[in-house]
Amino acid sequence: MGLYVFHFPELGEGLHEGRIEKWLVKPGDEVKEDDALAEVENDKAMVELPSPVDGKVVDIKVPDGTTVVVGDLIITLEVAGEGNGDAAVLQDEKTSGVQQAGLESVAQHVAQASPSAPATESPAHTQHAAPVKADDAIRSVAHDVLATPGVRKFAREQHVDISQIHGTGAHGKVTKEDVATFVQGGDHVVVGEQVAAHEMQSSDGHNTQVPITTQVTSSTAVGGLVTIEERVALPGIRKIIAQAMAKSKYTAPHVTIMDEVDVTELVKLRQEIKSLAQEREIKITYLPFIVKALVATVRKYPELNASFEEETQELVLKRSYHIGIATDTDRGLMVPVIGDADRKNMWTIAKSIDDLASRARTGKLMPNEMKGSTISITNIGSAGGMFFTPIINYPEVAILGVGRITERPIMKNGEVVGGQMMALSLSFDHRIIDGALAQHAMNELKNLLANPQLFLLEV
Template identity: 45%
Template sequence: MKFEFRFPDIGEGIAEGTLMKWLVKEGEEVEEGQSLAEVETDKVTTEIPSPKTGRVLELKAEEGDVINVGDVFITIDTSGEGEADEVVKGELDEKEELVEEETAGVVGEVIASSEEIPPSTEGQVVPTQEKPKKSKVLATPVARKLAKDLGVDITKIKGTGPNGRVMKEDIYRTKEEMTKEVEKPKLPEVVEPTISGEEERIERIPLTRIRKTIAEQMKASRFTIPHTTAMDEIDITKLYEFRKKYKEKLKEEGIHLTFLPFIVKAVIAVLKQLPEFNSSLDEEREELMLKHYYHIGIATDTDRGLMVPVLRDADKKSIIEIAKEIEDLSSRAKENKIELHELRGSTFSITNYGSIGGHFGIPIINYPESAILGVGRIVKKPIVKDDEIVIARVLPLSLSYDHRIIDGASGARFLNMLAELLEDPEVLLLKS
């Protein structure tokens, strides 16, 4: 019996993935639950397990191909003899629409069925004596939210995905078309080299799915949010000595104490005083959504691109607990062992480019948040204190925020309040 295994819905609004590596070969015997292929989605790489025991008949895709949810990408002989030609249908019929809102799966869990699935009536208009109902648009929750955030009517978009599914690219294209009424200067075209021999010295590297996702996220942020950045330098000499006092002792307990947990604690204390920095703008309803929970995104540099693991309910955790969790999340992100749900839902983000030597920067807001804090490298430099020149440990900070909902005075106020807490660790502990 030949079983056609279709690329499953692995949840979190994932509609497609890139086949990075086959883990089996044609003719190979496989067991139920055995990993068949390594697939890269928007944020993580995951292995797809086999729902059946049998022999691999055919690999239907090449490494590097993009496969959509519902595509047959491998066939397995489940009879043990390989003689029968009966096809067992998998999760979805080719003609059936994929409705992710109603049939969400989870990573590592694949469900297959031999039952016939009746044709979907979603999107059909049934004539009646009453006014016909509007057809339902096929789109993932992520796409629907993106359209809502960008102010695009998703019902007017012609989807280019499987079965007419509206993809993120369709939404961005529609948004761009909406803004073409305003003339923009034409950018010069990229002219290919004409000098003999230079063509061979150009290396073209296809963008990975992670890099494409980062590009889309940055585009959504800069395209939608008017950024403003405030910068300041903070004397953290006392905090430096405080951390130094406990660093080695905690290291013996397996805890790596950096400055970041202190910064997280200070940021949360300020967010409670200035809640507009822990918010997002609902443009459709013209409402400011103040979030009374504190999920802090920690930007992490990995070999596969920038990831932002989320430290959830950070206000309920101690500095030591935050230190442990940051180390765990960042390590698993770098090792590609992070789960999708751990990369979503942040309310405010921090990017520590100082860890690789950066001083000042202009961080881009993690859309749809309203602000992001950039942390630079701590340096020793002379400052004037009590009318005397002293050598201090100075921390540079850059705060980017959404100027539609946050004024310049609030940006300066945020950094001043942050400075008060970081300059004196005793005050920080008392107020957090």
């Protein structure tokens, strides 16, 4: 048997720390690879930390509520494999000189943590223990990505830097197939991939409640008036939202056009299919219809389904349709992504929206579920709003804002009739998209929403 020392990994690009909210295991528990070890909150989302190996929990090194940085020792696991029966340390080929210098102290910590290690065993003895196979070794590199030791060994054999590979496995883990594809010249990285989804718009009118921590309560006197002040520390997620909003607003010149559409027929259709949705245990809202209409629209006007690269001054037209759906949560605005929405029917999209929104509100979304959108939708109608000016998810070039549906008199064929009117707001990057093009796209979107039978062509 060997001892696997698990250091806190980098759970996503730029994520260097996290807070262990709750351990889901205890010493003595048996775990399988990819089983959730703990719930971790970071600047991106609440995520579950998967076990990198099969084994038994030996010792939990940090309690619930502890903030840790990448490389911190957090848990040890007993694993099957060759070794000296106590503990061993694998000096990964990626280990830097500084990391190697600290390897002795790591070995000493392992020796002290191992319940089977003799009390008289010296750190030096532990450090010079017989080498173990990579699959039974300890991950000791501070900036590791999620991957099993076997996959890391395969990557080293192929002379590949595993940190350059985008993982497609559970929790974003790099698999052997990912390494092989990379070696063959493939690229799993999404072109124009954004930072995590909550970096999207939050100044779109949502009155989001964000958990905050009181720092100081004080008072100031100005002009004879005393004001009681309470200073609070912004959560990391709100800081990142603020940075992203500022970058988008001050980089891309925003223009917003506003319009409304008679969706009386769409309202009737939704009402008619509610019973079918209930039979399938699906919550059917207007969003799946809007997603399909938006996909059809940007197919016709591809300039809206694009990103802009500053360095090369190129417009990158996306031939995939990944739609971001803004979701209001008590931690901030999260935007999970409906991938390949053009290939999904209405039922599948409805299921995905409900599942992703539910997990966003409970903090269970994985970072990779909030990346890669090509154009986004933000819905202020659910909060009772109508027209607004949503902020573009830079470097995307457009975002659709959806307002509430209101019933009011309208003129139709020369007569005043009751109509169900939906408010729409389309913000776009005026460097790339002219007003006329944006209005043509809006007209196409309105036509689809007003005539839902056209959706049959998109299913």
